[in-house]
Amino acid sequence: MHHKKLEDFRIEKLDEMTIFDMQEEMKAGNISSEELVLMYKENISLRDKNINSILEINPDALQVAQSLDFEQQRKDFKSPLHGIPIVVKDNMETGDKMHTSAGSLALENHYALNDAYLIEKLRKAGAVILGKTNMTEWANFMSDKMTNGYSSRGGQVNNPYGAFDVGGSSSGAAAAVAANLAAASIGTETSGSIINPAAQNSLVGIKPTIGMISRRGIIPLSHTQDTAGPMARTVEDAVKVFSALIGYDPEDPITRFSKDFESYDWSTHLKKNGLKNVKLAVTPELFKEISDEQLELFEQAKTKLKECGAEIIEDVDLGSNQEDLGFAVLLHEFKADLNAYLAKTDSLNPIRSMDDVIAFNNENSEKMLKFGQNLLEQANLLTGMLSEREYVEALERNRFLAAEYGINATLKEIGADAIILPQDFGCNVGAAAGFPAITVPFGYTETMEPFGITFNGMAFSEPKLIEYAYAFEQAVKGRKNPN
Numbered sequence: 287m288h289h290k291k292l293e294d295f296r297i298e299k300l301d302e303m304t305i306f307d308m309q310e311e312m313k314a315g316n317i318s319s320e321e322l323v324l325m326y327k328e329n330i331s332l333r334d335k336n337i338n339s340i341l342e343i344n345p346d347a348l349q350v351a352q353s354l355d356f357e358q359q360r361k362d363f364k365s366p367l368h369g370i371p372i373v374v375k376d377n378m379e380t381g382d383k384m385h386t387s388a389g390s391l392a393l394e395n396h397y398a399l400n401d402a403y404l405i406e407k408l409r410k411a412g413a414v415i416l417g418k419t420n421m422t423e424w425a426n427f428m429s430d431k432m433t434n435g436y437s438s439r440g441g442q443v444n445n446p447y448g449a450f451d452v453g454g455s456s457s458g459a460a461a462a463v464a465a466n467l468a469a470a471s472i473g474t475e476t477s478g479s480i481i482n483p484a485a486q487n488s489l490v491g492i493k494p495t496i497g498m499i500s501r502r503g504i505i506p507l508s509h510t511q512d513t514a515g516p517m518a519r520t521v522e523d524a525v526k527v528f529s530a531l532i533g534y535d536p537e538d539p540i541t542r543f544s545k546d547f548e549s550y551d552w553s554t555h556l557k558k559n560g561l562k563n564v565k566l567a568v569t570p571e572l573f574k575e576i577s578d579e580q581l582e583l584f585e586q587a588k589t590k591l592k593e594c595g596a597e598i599i600e601d602v603d604l605g606s607n608q609e610d611l612g613f614a615v616l617l618h619e620f621k622a623d624l625n626a627y628l629a630k631t632d633s634l635n636p637i638r639s640m641d642d643v644i645a646f647n648n649e650n651s652e653k654m655l656k657f658g659q660n661l662l663e664q665a666n667l668l669t670g671m672l673s674e675r676e677y678v679e680a681l682e683r684n685r686f687l688a689a690e691y692g693i694n695a696t697l698k699e700i701g702a703d704a705i706i707l708p709q710d711f712g713c714n715v716g717a718a719a720g721f722p723a724i725t726v727p728f729g730y731t732e733t734m735e736p737f738g739i740t741f742n743g744m745a746f747s748e749p750k751l752i753e754y755a756y757a758f759e760q761a762v763k764g765r766k767n768p769n
């Protein structure tokens with residue numbers, strides 16, 4: 287950078303700074319939001335060529351930051367996110383100069399007419415939307431052969447820690463924050479797409495209860511399982527972003543449940559003793575395919591949890607596993623939800639349905655079909671009317687096996703507060719139930735592949751899960767900079 291003060295700050299301080307640290311530096315007059323944007327853009331230009339996490343930069347980011355600096359000078363401080371640069375996954379609508387494409391060249395020229403509701407919330411909180419992040423194309427529901435982090439529009443996202451799976455489908459959103467290209471990010475999850483990349487990139491990821499955050503303006507996969515959520519380098523940062531996203535949206539009726547959490551003081555749950563006398567269940571059936579090295583790390587994590595005052599209840603039978611649930615619900619809802627979304631996009635957008643997506647991919651097969659499109663084709667064979675017996679039966683099965691007869695009944699029966707899992711193993715069960723999860727960095731394998739612990743709870747148990755996650759994070763300090 288040409289400005290020596292900023293270059294020194296970027297090199298010596300910016301990496302691993304928390305949102306609180308940034309606010310303190312801005313209040314002290316040491317930096318501004320505009321300078322944060324400049325420093326992060328410098329990081330992106332230098333580092334992202336090896337990571338490929340950013341699809342595009344918001345051309346208005348610098349001017350937005352300048353206006354927020356002016357407001358702060360006038361004592362108009364919006365929230366803890368005021369002036370903080372955040373990146374968002376490319377399936378979230380931004381009514382600005384950036385595209386919304388779900389990683390697909392089929393939508394590379396698509397501009398959203400409006401902000402997604404959660405983007406509105408971020409702007410009202412004073413966050414700077416710095417850019418859009420690469421992702422696994424169509425939220426990893428285009429082909430079962432596609433690698434995590436690949437999209438036709440953006441190419442392959444790489445893990446900043448090395449030649450490891452970057453996770454998906456919020457791949458770029460995770461890699462960007464891990465590599466210190468933004469203060470935090472927003473990803474989306476249908477079945478593991480926040481927890482998986484967060485764990486693979488040594489981040490904190492919060493997958494909320496369905497209904498906490500509006501889905502309006504997000505390119506959909508499944509209306510019964512989709513949700514957005516934050517990824518950050520610390521629990522406190524993730525909670526600050528999470529709190530800004532919560533709110534009732536009349537156009538997404540299930541968010542009525544979030545009313546009790548609007549203006550909620552989440553900081554009261556950042557307790558270092560948050561694991562004292564907590565009972566945590568271990569469900570081995572959900573992580574049968576874990577490696578020996580990961581299993582050893584999980585055993586070490588359980589020891590640490592006990593040292594923090596938690597009781598571990600071993601060998602709990604949840605009564606269901608991921609194989610019981612399947613993905614019929616996702617196949618049926620994908621066609622219905624995507625068709626409804628595309629039909630309402632700008633009239634200039636030529637892609638109006640799943641038929642159009644498949645036809646575009648076939649016409650441009652060299653660019654589009656590196657991994658095929660068998661999941662798109664399977665979904666498109668269905669009616670999209672959501673009346674088929676297969677769909678109704680699968681939806682009921684998921685709800686009862688995962689939620690009522692699974693997580694809810696099991697935790698109540700054994701008197702446990704939450705389930706703990708290694709990495710993202712078993713996340714599909716909580717996703718099918720619509721229940722929350724938080725993953726926290728714990729350590730690394732011998733080759734420096736990140737390893738995290740995930741806390742899973744019942745619906746709207748985020749306050750307690752945050753207590754467990756924060757206490758665990760403070761005890762282990764498990765994150766390292768990928769350098």
